Amino acid sequence: MIPVVCLAGPTGSGKSSAALALAEALNGEILNADSRQVYSDLPIITAQPTPQERAARPHHLYGFLATDKKISAGRWVELATAKARVLHEAGKIPVIVGGSGLYFQALLHGITVIPPADPAIGAHLAGRLNKEGSPALHLELAKADPDYAARIHPNDRQRILRALEVLEITGRPFTWWHTNAMAPPLCKGPLFIINADLRRLTPRLAGRIEQMLACGALEEAKFAFSRCADPEAPGWSGIGAAELLAYVRGSLSFDTCRELWLKNTRAYAKRQLTWFRARPEAIMLPPQQTDKLPALARAYKF
């Protein structure tokens, strides 16, 4: 098992600077666990660490992906595990920081090994979904995989699509893969959560948006758009990116764009807190106590 220290929390809770301090205290290096901070053309909008922060300590898995390329939990686990192993062998502690809950879950608890998706099958299913509606496909899923169908809602297009896709590609239901083909985790370590209060976080989120704009977020979006004009591209799905793109393309006023950006950021922080609170292994820590992280990490029995 590769020892790692994980730090998560809602967006804007101060993860990046806490992680930097933690890495400095532990002689560690920082590894990104955020599904949006991988995009190379959107460093400001996705709140990637600043050049100063990156100079202070090595940072890995940030800003390496083009806007039209997709990252996934499984792909990330491969990258993160490989990098963590290299760091471990060099005597460094990997400090894994980010806001993507599923990524931590997959890293620390394993993820199902399923053959890669076939874009043609996915597109065909998406087409059927639009024509027939998701309840119809949910019904179809219920026949092949009643257990999984019972756990998801008939309106949950994304999960229905995924489950049917796996069924079609592999001939086995999703539930079978979950129970019989879990890849065991290769990393082990504490999962610290910065337990920020939403009410106190909101003004900070608003301030951060203004700061991003002052740092050239709009120009960044325009440039990224010139390099990837497909609004459906994976990189554009991030909060802030989507709203700025809509403004750049003329479908939103700037005021509405900002309003939506904040609203969506807040809603996202809420979802993150819901996810993290439900992790049984989570070690919750209020934002003003992040200075205790090095001591807590050292005390962890790997």
Next chain:
RNA sequence: GCCGGGGUAGCUCAGUUGGUAGAGCAGCGGACUGAAAAUCCGCGUGUCGGCGGUUCAAUCCCGUCCCCCGGCA
């Protein structure tokens, strides 16, 4: 000052031919195993502007007062 229109949930508004009211958004709670900054689910008591009157019963009708928005002077 006069003439219209309006005052109902945090916001925008609907509605009750009189039986104390409901949508969207916001907000809150939740789910989540390869798009997760994604995708989805659940939750609606509020002096129906104030005070009187009519009525078994008024948020609804009548009177009056207050406030907002137009228009005319």
